Amino acid sequence: xxxxxGRRRAGARGLTGAGPFTYAVLILVAVLSLFPLYWTLxxxxxxxxxxxxxPPPLLPGGNLWxxxxxAWNQVHMGQALLNSVVVASCVxxxxxxxxxxxxxxxxxxxxxxxxxxxxxxVATMTVPAQLSxxxxxxxxxxxxxxxxxxxVVLPNLVAAFGVxxxxxxxxxxxxxxxxxxxxxxxxSSLRIxxxxxxxxxxxxxxxxxxxxxVQSWNDFxxxxxxxxxxxxxxxxxxxxxxxxxxxxxxxxILTGALLGTAPLLLxxxxxxxxxxxxxxxxxxKN
Amino acid sequence: xxxxxxxxxxxGRPRPAPPPPRPWRARLYRxxxxxxxxxxxxxxxxxxxxxxxxxxxxxxxxxLHSVDLQTSDQMQxxxxxxxxxxxxxxxxxxxxxxxxxxxxxxxxxxxxxxxxLAHLLNYRLRGRGFFRIAMLAPYATSIAxxxxxxxxxxxxxxxxxxxxxxxxxLGHVDWExxxxxxxxxxxxxxxxxxxxxxxxxxLAAMQAVPHDLYEAAALDGANRWQQFRHxxxxxxxxxxxxxxxxxxxxxxxxxxxxLLFGGGATGHSGGSAHQYQTLGLYLYDQGWYxxxxxxxxxxxxxxxxILLAIGALNLALVRIRRSRNGx
Numbered sequence: 001x002x003x004x005x006g007r008r009r010a011g012a013r014g015l016t017g018a019g020p021f022t023y024a025v026l027i028l029v030a031v032l033s034l035f036p037l038y039w040t041l042x043x044x045x046x047x048x049x050x051x052x053x054x055p056p057p058l059l060p061g062g063n064l065w066x067x068x069x070x071a072w073n074q075v076h077m078g079q080a081l082l083n084s085v086v087v088a089s090c091v092x093x094x095x096x097x098x099x100x101x102x103x104x105x106x107x108x109x110x111x112x113x114x115x116x117x118x119x120x121x122v123a124t125m126t127v128p129a130q131l132s133x134x135x136x137x138x139x140x141x142x143x144x145x146x147x148x149x150x151x152v153v154l155p156n157l158v159a160a161f162g163v164x165x166x167x168x169x170x171x172x173x174x175x176x177x178x179x180x181x182x183x184x185x186x187x188s189s190l191r192i193x194x195x196x197x198x199x200x201x202x203x204x205x206x207x208x209x210x211x212x213x214v215q216s217w218n219d220f221x222x223x224x225x226x227x228x229x230x231x232x233x234x235x236x237x238x239x240x241x242x243x244x245x246x247x248x249x250x251x252x253i254l255t256g257a258l259l260g261t262a263p264l265l266l267x268x269x270x271x272x273x274x275x276x277x278x279x280x281x282x283x284x285k286n
Numbered sequence: 287x288x289x290x291x292x293x294x295x296x297x298g299r300p301r302p303a304p305p306p307p308r309p310w311r312a313r314l315y316r317x318x319x320x321x322x323x324x325x326x327x328x329x330x331x332x333x334x335x336x337x338x339x340x341x342x343x344x345x346x347x348x349x350l351h352s353v354d355l356q357t358s359d360q361m362q363x364x365x366x367x368x369x370x371x372x373x374x375x376x377x378x379x380x381x382x383x384x385x386x387x388x389x390x391x392x393x394x395x396x397x398x399x400x401x402x403l404a405h406l407l408n409y410r411l412r413g414r415g416f417f418r419i420a421m422l423a424p425y426a427t428s429i430a431x432x433x434x435x436x437x438x439x440x441x442x443x444x445x446x447x448x449x450x451x452x453x454x455x456l457g458h459v460d461w462e463x464x465x466x467x468x469x470x471x472x473x474x475x476x477x478x479x480x481x482x483x484x485x486x487x488x489l490a491a492m493q494a495v496p497h498d499l500y501e502a503a504a505l506d507g508a509n510r511w512q513q514f515r516h517x518x519x520x521x522x523x524x525x526x527x528x529x530x531x532x533x534x535x536x537x538x539x540x541x542x543x544x545l546l547f548g549g550g551a552t553g554h555s556g557g558s559a560h561q562y563q564t565l566g567l568y569l570y571d572q573g574w575y576x577x578x579x580x581x582x583x584x585x586x587x588x589x590x591x592i593l594l595a596i597g598a599l600n601l602a603l604v605r606i607r608r609s610r611n612g613x
Contacts, residue, residue: 018409026406030420033482036435037423039446043438052444054452098333101326111323117331124334126531128539128593130569130586132341134348134579138358155337158330186315189322218428220542221566225574238430239542242437244551250438257431264426272419279422279483280490 040261043254044068051250067255075252077259080237084260087149087223087233088216091156095212096205098158103166104197108179118167124160129221137225151226152233156216162208165278169204170197207278210271214264234260342590349583358579368584378585380560381568382592384469388544388564389537392473397529400481404488405514421482429542433475437462437549440471462548465561472562475543480536484529491525492518531600538593541566565589 018026043051046061071077105111106118136155137146145151174197182192220235227233229240241256268275349368351361372378407417424432439446440461448458461471495518503513519526544562545553554571556563563571565585573582 016409018406018411022406022409022411026403026411026417029403029482030417033420033424033478036432036439036478037427039439040431040435043435051438054444054449056444056446056449098329102330105323105326109323109326111320114323117327121330124338126535126593126597127338127342128535128586128589130539130541130566131345131590132337134573134583134586135341135344136337138348138353138579141358157337158333160330160334163330183319188315189318189325193326214426218430220429221539225570235428235430238428238434239546242430242434242546242549243553244549253434254438257434261427261431264428265423268419268423268426272422273415276418276422276486279425280486 037261037265040254040258043251044258046251048249048251051254063251064255067251068259070252071255071259075237075241075256076232077234077237077256080232080234081259081263083149083232084217084234087152088213090153091216092209092213094157095159095162096209099162099166099208100170100198100201100205101193102158102163103168103170104174104193104201106163106167107170108174108176121160121163125164133222133225136222140226146226147228147231149227149231152219152223155222156219159212159215162212165208165211166201166204169208170201173204174200207274210267210275211278213267214275217264345583345586348580349587351580353579353583355574355577355579361580364580368581369588371581372584372588377560377563377568378588381556381563381565384556384560384562385538385540385564385566388469388473388476388540388562389534391469392476392540393530393533393537395473396477396481397484397526397533399477400484400529401488401519401526403481403485404492405518407485407489408492418482418486421485423482424479425483427479429475429479430546432479433543433546434549436471436475436478437547440474462557463561465559468547468557468562472540472543472547475547476537476540480533484533487529488522488525491522495521534596535593538589539566540564541570545570 042057042060044067045064046057047063050057050061102121106114106121132155136151140146140151178196178200179192182196187195218235219233220239223233223236224239227236229237232240238256238260241253348361350363350365352364352367353361403421407414411417440448442448442458442460442462445461447461452458459467461467499517499521500513503517508516541564544556544564544567547553547562548557552558554567554575556567556571565588569582569585569589572585573579
């Protein structure tokens with residue numbers, strides 16, 4: 001993880017170098033991983049008649065702006081992107097905040113029932129989304145909140161995986177002596193949280209923020225039920241595109257997919273190393 | 287605990303006593319010490335109660351009623367009717383079967399490949415950063431986007447996959463039309479999105495394996511495969527178990543991929559012959575296309591019971607293994 005970059009290198013030093021077979025397999029896997037994304041760009045930049053020909057197009061064409069124009073103005077991808085940014089930002093901010101609070105308590109503060117409650121947090125991760133959508137739909141329908149963004153923000157204000165992630169992070173990163181020293185100086189809990197915990201938690205919060213943003217951006221099942229094509233998130237708009245809600249050819253569908261994926265891929269290209277670190281950090285130590 | 291942290295003062299002189307705190311401040315301080323942990327975990331548990339536990343239980347209550355989607359606040363008591371109806375519905379059993387087969391098709395090869403990939407990534411490599419990020423790119427792609435693209439790649443007439451098969455001298459496959467072919471295609475989407483993610487999780491676990499274990503195995507004459515089989519896999523078993531559980535839960539609720547794979551307005555039926563309709567899709571079909579929220583709730587609880595049964599079975603297997611190893 002980001003806090004301890006030296007460890008990985010030390011572990012790798014004694015390892016054997018990779019042979020040509022290893023490189024061949026890894027390159028093949030990298031190609032298979034990236035090709036569908038590349039082909040999204042190819043499809044989004046060709047014309048509807050070209051994509052329905054054999055052999056299929058393998059190089060980008062010159063139709064990208066035309067297709068973007070259709071996606072933006074007829075399918076309202078602009079509105080969908082804006083909605084997704086709003087929803088994912090709200091969910092990320094609140095999840096990171098609440099997960100840090102709870103993670104700090106579970107990692108460093110002694111209190112009655114701590115272990116039982118932590119087990120409960122982990123157990124909630126196994127409950128499928130299907131078990132909450134029906135009552136949530138009834139509530140949102142009664143409040144007339146269906147098709148409004150708060151219906152997809154509210155149920156996702158905090159996630160168990162985030163609490164667990166911040167607990168793991170703070171268990172390692174935050175020395176208990178710091179908390180105790182601040183306490184002996186008479187600092188209140190709020191003061192300790194603000195001046196001691198948050199500065200140390202910041203790298204973990206950043207990684208968690210990225211993971212939550214990706215998850216929220218890609219959330220599908222509940223938004224599909226709560227929202228409609230008149231006020232969709234990106235994923236709901238894509239479902240409409242694929243499900244034939246619009247009279248659009250395949251190139252426009254691929255343009256929508258491109259628009260919905262490009263922001264996240266950009267983040268990945270810029271911050272990929274931290275995301276990789278975050279994903280592996282959350283899973284190893286349990 | 288706090289007393290132990292106070293260092294002994296030099297020369298044994300008593301520390302200057304701090305000014306006695308005013309009683310209300312002291313009381314506030316103690317209250318703060320006791321209550322703050324609960325305040326910190328409260329938001330999570332309040333959210334869980336409101337949006338997790340309550341809906342879970344209320345879904346069970348709804349499943350005993352007849353509820354129309356359009357008038358979802360009016361419920362009529364029906365007892366266990368929804369469940370008996372479910373047990374006599376061929377489509378429910380079909381969806382359950384599909385969920386199991388697609389679940390196996392999408393997780394077993396995926397996790398095996400991830401394990402192999404992690405092993406390869408664990409060698410000293412040039413471009414390791416590139417390989418990792420390339421393998422993680424599908425994870426950043428949403429289910430909807432990935433499925434729309436793969437639907438075109440698996441297209442019957444102009445799809446890339448059939449074009450490649452044609453070049454190899456094989457005939458075109460109607461991927462969406464057949465039972466096995468459509469389930470393989472849907473599983474491919476899941477496998478594409480998650481293999482790299484799981485490989486990185488395995489890789490992190492492998493890097494934590496102490497290197498002397500390999501040296502000892504090499505001294506005993508173990509070749510690379512034997513080292514992998516007898517050192518790596520047993521050491522990272524907890525991580526493997528973790529990914530199996532997470533993938534299993536994901537496979538049980540598989541929804542977006544089969545919904546959008548057909549590429550038409552009838553995605554909720556999972557193909558014209560329901561050939562890839564999963565339980566998640568069946569629930570959606572019952573609730574939001576047949577307008578029977580009560581029946582949908584019964585499907586949700588059936589899924590919960592299935593998950594609990596799998597969990598109990600898993601626990602029993604672990605217990606048996608432990609007692610065998612112990613004895």
